[in-house]
Amino acid sequence: MSLEIRAILATGAVGSEIEVKGWVRTFRNNQFISLNDGSTIHNLQIVVDFNQTDEALLKRITTGAAISVSGVLNESQGSGQKVELVAQRILVLGDSDPEKYPIQPKKHSLEFLRENAHLRFRTQLFSAVFRVRHHLAMAIHKYFDEKGFFYLHAPIITASDAEGAGEMFQVTNLDVNKPPRGEDGQINYQEDFFGKKASLSVSGQLQGELAAMGLGKVYTFGPTFRAENSNTARHLAEFWMIEPEVAFMDIHGDMDLAEGLLKFCIQYALDHCADDLQFLHERLEQEEKQKPQQERSPMPLIDKLKFCVENEYQRLTYTEAIEILKNCPPNKKGKFQFPITGFGADLQSEHERYLVEKHFQKPVILIDYPKEIKAFYMRVNEDDKTVAAMDILFPGIGEMVGGSQREERLDVLIKKMEEFDIPQHEMDWYLDTRRFGTNPHAGFGLGFERLVMFVTGMSNIRDVIPFARSPRNCEF
RNA sequence: UCUCGCUUAGCUCAGUUGGUUAGAGCAUCUGACUGUUAAUCAGAGGGUCGCUGGUUCAAGUCCAGCAGCGAGAGCCA
Numbered sequence: 001m002s003l004e005i006r007a008i009l010a011t012g013a014v015g016s017e018i019e020v021k022g023w024v025r026t027f028r029n030n031q032f033i034s035l036n037d038g039s040t041i042h043n044l045q046i047v048v049d050f051n052q053t054d055e056a057l058l059k060r061i062t063t064g065a066a067i068s069v070s071g072v073l074n075e076s077q078g079s080g081q082k083v084e085l086v087a088q089r090i091l092v093l094g095d096s097d098p099e100k101y102p103i104q105p106k107k108h109s110l111e112f113l114r115e116n117a118h119l120r121f122r123t124q125l126f127s128a129v130f131r132v133r134h135h136l137a138m139a140i141h142k143y144f145d146e147k148g149f150f151y152l153h154a155p156i157i158t159a160s161d162a163e164g165a166g167e168m169f170q171v172t173n174l175d176v177n178k179p180p181r182g183e184d185g186q187i188n189y190q191e192d193f194f195g196k197k198a199s200l201s202v203s204g205q206l207q208g209e210l211a212a213m214g215l216g217k218v219y220t221f222g223p224t225f226r227a228e229n230s231n232t233a234r235h236l237a238e239f240w241m242i243e244p245e246v247a248f249m250d251i252h253g254d255m256d257l258a259e260g261l262l263k264f265c266i267q268y269a270l271d272h273c274a275d276d277l278q279f280l281h282e283r284l285e286q287e288e289k290q291k292p293q294q295e296r297s298p299m300p301l302i303d304k305l306k307f308c309v310e311n312e313y314q315r316l317t318y319t320e321a322i323e324i325l326k327n328c329p330p331n332k333k334g335k336f337q338f339p340i341t342g343f344g345a346d347l348q349s350e351h352e353r354y355l356v357e358k359h360f361q362k363p364v365i366l367i368d369y370p371k372e373i374k375a376f377y378m379r380v381n382e383d384d385k386t387v388a389a390m391d392i393l394f395p396g397i398g399e400m401v402g403g404s405q406r407e408e409r410l411d412v413l414i415k416k417m418e419e420f421d422i423p424q425h426e427m428d429w430y431l432d433t434r435r436f437g438t439n440p441h442a443g444f445g446l447g448f449e450r451l452v453m454f455v456t457g458m459s460n461i462r463d464v465i466p467f468a469r470s471p472r473n474c475e476f
Numbered sequence: 477u478c479u480c481g482c483u484u485a486g487c488u489c490a491g492u493u494g495g496u497u498a499g500a501g502c503a504u505c506u507g508a509c510u511g512u513u514a515a516u517c518a519g520a521g522g523g524u525c526g527c528u529g530g531u532u533c534a535a536g537u538c539c540a541g542c543a544g545c546g547a548g549a550g551c552c553a
Contacts, residue, residue: 029512050510063503080513104487104503105514111545112487166552203553228551229477241553337549349549399553447553460546472544 064096139268154204403444
C-alpha cells in the first residue's frame with residue numbers, strides 16, 4: 001500500500017518503511033528526486049544512492065516521469081525539508097521523454113500553460129489552484145446544507161429563452177445542413193428532438209424559484225452557458241454558477257445570505273488550504289515586485305482574504321453611489337470615459353472600480369438600481385423608480401454576485417413582462433408561482449470562477465477552470 | 477464586437493537609422509562533480525524570425541491583408 005505524500009509529511013514516522021507513487025518534479029545531482037503526487041503543494045525528497053543504482057534506471061528518472069519508490073523515511077540532512085525517503089527500490093511506471101515533455105523545471109508563462117492545459121495540473125501553481133477550487137466547492141455545499149437549504153439540480157437544457165441573461169447556445173439534433181422547413185421557409189422545430197427550439201441554460205433561477213415555492217430554501221450549483229462574444233479575463237462561455245432562492249425573504253435577507261456565503265467560503269479556504277494559499281500568496285508577492293508602485297495591490301493575498309472575512313461589506317443604494325461618483329475627483333477632472341451626470345446611468349467598470357478600490361477600499365453591496373436597467377423579475381420599490389436589486393462588487397473582480405428580491409405581485413409582474421417584450425404564454429408556468437401562494441422571495445447568482453479568482457489571486461478566469469471554453473476556443 | 481499591443485530556438489526574451497554567418501538565459505544532450513533545494517563547472521546540438529503579398533540592390537526590421545494570443549472596453553456571473 002502506497003501512502004500519500006500529504007500524509008507522509010504530516011504524520012510519517014522516521015524509521016518507517018513506506019512506498020510512494022508520484023511524478024518527478026526535478027532530479028538534482030543524480031541523487032535527489034523531488035516527488036509530487038498532487039495530494040499537497042509540497043514535494044517529498046527521495047534520496048537515491050547512485051553508486052548502488054543501475055545507470056539505465058537513473059536515466060529514466062526525468063521530469064514528468066511517474067515512479068514508485070519504496071524505502072525508509074529518514075530525518076533529512078538537507079535544510080529544505082524535515083524528512084526524506086531513502087530509496088531502496090525505484091520503479092519507473094511511466095517514462096517521460098525530457099526532449100519532448102513541455103513542462104520543464106523552470107518558470108512558464110500562464111499563456112503557455114493555458115495552451116498546455118492538459119499538462120498544467122502537474123505544476124505547483126495549477127495544482128494549488130484546483131485544490132483550492134475543490135475546497136471552495138465543498139464550502140458552498142456546507143454553507144447551504146448547514147442553513148437547511150436543499151441542493152436543486154436545475155435543468156441544463158431549457159426551452160425557455162426568456163431569462164434575458166444573455167445569448168444562448170442552441171441544442172438540436174436536426175441536420176444543420178438541411179433542416180426541415182415549414183411552408184413559410186422557417187425551420188420547423190416541431191421535428192426537432194424536443195419538439196421545440198431548445199438551448200443550454202443561461203441561469204437556473206426561474207426553476208429555482210419554482211422549487212423554492214415548495215421546498216422553501218434551495219440552491220443550484222451547476223454549469224451555465226452564455227454564447228456572448230465576450231473576450232475578457234472575467235468571462236467564460238461555460239462557467240459554474242451558484243443560485244440560491246429563498247421563500248419569505250426580502251432584499252436585506254438576501255444581502256445577509258450572500259455576504260455570509262462569501263465570508264464562509266473565504267474562511268473555509270483559509271482553514272483548509274493554508275499551504276496552497278501560502279504558495280499563491282508568495283507567488284503574487286513576487287509578481288507584484290515586477291509591477292510599478294502605482295499598480296501594486298495594497299494588500300497581499302492572505303491579508304486581503306482575512307480582511308474580507310473580518311469586515312462588513314459597504315452597503316449603499318445606487319442613488320447614493322451616483323452622488324459619490326458625481327462629486328468624486330476623477331469625475332470632476334473628466335478622467336472617466338463615461339462621466340456621471342445623474343440618476344439613470346448604468347455603472348461602468350471604471351465606476352465600480354472607483355467605489356470598491358479607491359473610495360471604500362472594501363467589498364461593496366449596491367442596491368436599488370433604476371428599474372429600466374435591470375431584469376423584469378426584480379421587485380419594483382415603493383418609489384416606482386428603482387428595483388430591489390443588489391450587486392456585490394469585489395476589488396479586482398468586479399461583480400461577484402448579482403441578485404434581487406423577486407416581483408411577487410402578479411399584476412406588476414405581467415406589466416413588467418409586457419414592457420420588456422416577454423411573451424406571457426411561454427412563461428405561464430412561472431406566473432403560476434404568483435397565482436398560487438405567492439410571497440416575497442429573493443435570491444442571487446454567484447459566479448463560482450470569480451470566487452476562485454479572488455481567493456487564489458489569479459487574474460485570468462481561464463486559469464481557474466480546468467478547461468476553459470471561450471469564443472473560438474474549445475480545446476481538450 | 478471595438479480599441480491598443482504582441483508573434484524571433486522547446487520556454488522566456490534581446491536584436492540599433494533596413495546591411496556579412498540572427499544572439500542570451502533557462503531547458504535538452506555529452507562529460508566532470510556528488511548532500512542537492514532554480515545544484516555547480518566545461519562543451520555540443522537546436523531557427524522557414526506567425527502566414528500571405530508588397531516596397532527595396534538588400535527585410536527579423538518598413539507597408540498592407542489575414543490568423544493567433546494578450547490587455548482594456550461592452551455584455552454579464
